[in-house]
Every structure is written in C-alpha cells, then in structure tokens.
Amino acid sequence: MIEAVGVVIPAHNEEDLLPSCLAAVRMAARMLPQTAVHVVVVADACTDRTVPRARQGGAVVVDVQARCVGAARRAGMSEVLSRTRHLDPGSVWLATTDADSLVPPEWLALHLRYAAAGWDAVAGTVAVTDWAEHPRGLPPLFQQHYRTGPGVHPHVHGANLGFSASAYLAAGGFRPRRTAEDHALVDALAAAGRRILRTTEVSVLTSARRQARAPRGFSHLLSSLAVAVQPGTT
16 A cells, blocks of 8 residues: 655756646645655756745755756655655655646546556656647647557656656666666666556646757657658648
C-alpha cells in the first residue's frame, strides 16, 4: 500500500508556466486525501522568479546549479526520499513532470491504482493543445509520428513518469544527463526486472514551445518534424 507520494518538477527559469503546473499538481494531490503528497520543485540555475513562484504554489524548493535535467530530477527524488526515509521504499510512489506541463486531476490517483495492481513504474503519454509557435502543418505530422492508439505505446516522457521508490533505488536513480534521462531510467528499471506499464490512459498536456530547456528533448523533436512541413503552410 502506498503511504506517501513525491512529485518532482525540474525548472529552469519557469516563472511564467510553473504556477499553472503547480495548480494542476495540487488538484491531483487533492484526489489522494489519505496520502501525504510531497511536491518538490528543483530550481536549476534560475535567474528569474521561479523560486518564489514555487514557494507561493506550495512546493518545497531545492536549489541547484547543475543546468542538467537529469541532475535536477535526481536532486528532487533525493529530497523526497529524505522526507520519507521513515517509510518502506515499497510504500512510497515517486512521480515527475515538467514545469511547462499540466497533469490531469486523476494523474496521481491512476498511478496509485496501477501501483496497487502490482506495477513498479508507469510511463504515460503527452498531448499538445497550443501549436501557435509552429507551422499549421505540424500537428497532423506530429500525430502521425506519435501514434498512440489504445493500450501500450513506445514513448517515455519525463513530463509523465512514475515509479515506486524501491524500483527507483534498484535502478540506480536518474543519471545526471542533460537529455534522455527519462529513457535511461526506464531502461534501467527494465534491466532491474521491474514491471513497467506503458499506458495511454494517463496523458499529460505539455507545451510545444520552441525554446527548449533540454537539448534533443521534446522541443527538439517538434523542431525536427517542422523541417518536414512544406513551405507555405505557415
């Protein structure tokens, strides 16, 4: 049985989008009235008002100067593990999203339902609603590339990922990588023999902004696809 949940959000200069992200996480936490939920924002080399925005949103702030999303997620997970060290790691669920993303109200409740069913980790999908910064031809091209029918899927997103603390520790945690730290962790979870559920039932809204925070991350994917859009569709 899960007794505590930790939500880790890495943030580099996210004063504009972070408040909405935290409001969505708080709503998801309210769906678990009997479970302690620790929300941690890892402010990574921030020079704007990310830190006060995070505290105003009710989050614990961990300040790092890594400029590395893998190191930031790892620092956030360490903070949650420290706060729940009195508990069995098997009874602690760790989840992570991004500061430019909006989790649905049922996000954490679904994660815990899967945990109760015996899954060690949950990898969900993402959706984009605002394509204003991109050519008009990009949304259908992205949908063709992404292909998420009912059931399982091949994707991994740090914006929508959860796992038990025991599984996370067995996998060695997030690597201090500037990109694809989420893929590396899921690969390590699989190598450790942990049960990973890849489900389309859990989807998170994320931004399609051009200004990437992680090299070769989701923004890079969208930019790469946009190159294939024919001139004249903008």
